[in-house]
Amino acid sequence: MIDAKISNRDLAAAPAGGWEMISGADAEFQRAMICVTARKGRFIYDRKLGTDAVNLSDAAKTELIFGEALAKYKNVRLRVNSVGQGVASVTLMIDGESRTQEVQSYGNV
Numbered sequence: 453m454i455d456a457k458i459s460n461r462d463l464a465a466a467p468a469g470g471w472e473m474i475s476g477a478d479a480e481f482q483r484a485m486i487c488v489t490a491r492k493g494r495f496i497y498d499r500k501l502g503t504d505a506v507n508l509s510d511a512a513k514t515e516l517i518f519g520e521a522l523a524k525y526k527n528v529r530l531r532v533n534s535v536g537q538g539v540a541s542v543t544l545m546i547d548g549e550s551r552t553q554e555v556q557s558y559g560n561v
Contacts, residue, residue: 455479458486480546484528487521488542489555508540508557518542518555 457464457472464472474482490502503521508514515532518540522528533541538557543550 453479453483455482458482477546477549480528481544481551484522484525484530484544484546485553485555487525488518488530488544491558492521505540505555506558508535508538508555511535511540514540 454473454475457474457478459472466472487501488503489505492502492504493499495501501521503517505514505517511532511534514535515530518530518532522530527547529545531543531545533543533552535541540555540557541552542555543552
């Protein structure tokens with residue numbers, strides 16, 4: 453899998469021009485994080501993509517919300533490490549490799 457790299461919510465520019473591309477594990481982790489962080493119903497090409505992560509205050513509920521978004525990806529597992537003040541620390545595991553990242557809630561919508 454090859455994809456354009458997203459950095460700071462935008463496509464990352466390559467030094468020589470165009471877009472920076474990623475592949476392999478980096479692309480897989482990026483795809484999984486997009487599924488977890490995108491607001492459900494907002495992506496025009498796939499209205500089922502994303503989550504309803506409005507209130508990240510309970511680890512078990514947050515894990516269920518994120519797990520639902522990732523359900524179609526058989527090789528991806530997610531663990532919520534902690535939640536608090538609208539931020540969740542999650543660890544994504546794909547094919548034996550894991551990466552930890554923070555996810556922000558959407559606030560009250």
